[in-house]
Amino acid sequence: MSNAAALDAFWMPFTANRQFKAKPRILAKASGMHYWTPDGRQILDAVAGLWCVNAGHGRPEIKEAVARQLETLDYAPPFQMGHPGAFELANRVAEIAPAGLDHVFFVNSGSEAVDTALKIAIGYHRVRGEAARTRLIGRERAYNGVGFGGISVGGIAPNRKMWSGALLPGVDHLPHTHDISRNAFSRGLPEHGASLADELERIVTLHDASTIAAVIVEPIAGSTGVLLPPRGYLKRLREICDRHGILLIFDEVITGFGRTGAPFAAEEFGVIPDLITCAKGLTNGCVPMGGVIVKKGVHDAFMQGPDGIELFHGYTYSAHPVACAAGIATLEIYRREGLLTRAKSLSKIWEDAAHALRGAPHVIDVRNYGLILGLELEPLPGKVGARGFDVFLKCFERGVLVRQTGDIIALSPPLIIEKAQIEQIFETLSSVLRAA
Numbered sequence: 001m002s003n004a005a006a007l008d009a010f011w012m013p014f015t016a017n018r019q020f021k022a023k024p025r026i027l028a029k030a031s032g033m034h035y036w037t038p039d040g041r042q043i044l045d046a047v048a049g050l051w052c053v054n055a056g057h058g059r060p061e062i063k064e065a066v067a068r069q070l071e072t073l074d075y076a077p078p079f080q081m082g083h084p085g086a087f088e089l090a091n092r093v094a095e096i097a098p099a100g101l102d103h104v105f106f107v108n109s110g111s112e113a114v115d116t117a118l119k120i121a122i123g124y125h126r127v128r129g130e131a132a133r134t135r136l137i138g139r140e141r142a143y144n145g146v147g148f149g150g151i152s153v154g155g156i157a158p159n160r161k162m163w164s165g166a167l168l169p170g171v172d173h174l175p176h177t178h179d180i181s182r183n184a185f186s187r188g189l190p191e192h193g194a195s196l197a198d199e200l201e202r203i204v205t206l207h208d209a210s211t212i213a214a215v216i217v218e219p220i221a222g223s224t225g226v227l228l229p230p231r232g233y234l235k236r237l238r239e240i241c242d243r244h245g246i247l248l249i250f251d252e253v254i255t256g257f258g259r260t261g262a263p264f265a266a267e268e269f270g271v272i273p274d275l276i277t278c279a280k281g282l283t284n285g286c287v288p289m290g291g292v293i294v295k296k297g298v299h300d301a302f303m304q305g306p307d308g309i310e311l312f313h314g315y316t317y318s319a320h321p322v323a324c325a326a327g328i329a330t331l332e333i334y335r336r337e338g339l340l341t342r343a344k345s346l347s348k349i350w351e352d353a354a355h356a357l358r359g360a361p362h363v364i365d366v367r368n369y370g371l372i373l374g375l376e377l378e379p380l381p382g383k384v385g386a387r388g389f390d391v392f393l394k395c396f397e398r399g400v401l402v403r404q405t406g407d408i409i410a411l412s413p414p415l416i417i418e419k420a421q422i423e424q425i426f427e428t429l430s431s432v433l434r435a436a
């Protein structure tokens, strides 16, 4: 088979397939903070794979736990049967989740976590006798995965338009919170924009609270290019939800497991939702798994009435034993090495290094929180995304993997990163921008 033919069968997700296959970028090996290409080039991972390898690559403890699990119990049906790892992992997730969120429903991805959370929210109102509460409120520019629920509440146009006639009915969107004119080069949470949360009041007035089940937001929007919540914004959303009996869901698929400097962004920002979706860092990215962490009151509402199945929902691989083993080993590493709060101790170094890019060619915004960076570039006239893609390619050529979304470079390195590696990332970005 020719090289090109060997790449043909795999239809790559969220990828420019023809462009990629003409000039592939292959990762063959990983360890710690690095990837290696098949020809042995070392690449510094500035994005934790895809916001998921929070403890760094190739952790032997996870490998051993997975191997042990495969030898002991390769698979167990999750419907009407259980296995020890599922209960242990749920307890461990509940331990690090904000107080009161103490039940976990396991799924296999962030997308499944979002669709599951939306279903639980609608079901919650129904079992309490408020079956008219089915409306869901998402946000412009949100990424909530790619299930029909997720793209319906999500707000990234290309992810929606091909399926626009098939999206969930009864969905509204809050405005996004990005405002470079007032908030450019903010360090930490931006100053302006808390009042955008009041748009929720307007939506409630339009539809009446009795029709609205839930609001879902990413505490920090990641995939759209790192949009931070204005100071006070999330608190206001919480207050409005409380006032109207609406559930608040935080999609923490990228902010969970230490990214902001706390186990979950909810705790970091002091705003506690009713449900949290998570995935990615739950297993350090090495076995697919996600979860919905649910407040006691929401869970308990289902545990009433005659005995029988309370929620007609679940997946063949919910709480898969191998994923649970990986999850338990991962959380143990996070605990032992203090990784869930390590971003806090590095965030000042990260912030200073990031903001040194201010003034580099085409940089129109730098925004940061914990170990997250959004670097926004002026688009080339008539070619949105071209400049961002070029920077992504050039960084890769110079040995650093970054993530590009449009003309925004988003960074989220493994939480084990050291100061010298932070310097390498920003020196590379700076030299690429200045050479462009």
Ligand SMILES: Cc1ncc(COP(=O)(O)O)c(C=O)c1O
Pocket: 108, 109, 110, 111, 112, 114, 143, 144, 145, 146, 218, 222, 223, 251, 252, 253, 254, 279, 280
């Ligand atoms: C906030 C958020 N929600 C949901 C998802 C979907 O997760 P997955 O790709 O595991 O389905 C992502 C993925 O990046 C995400 O960032």
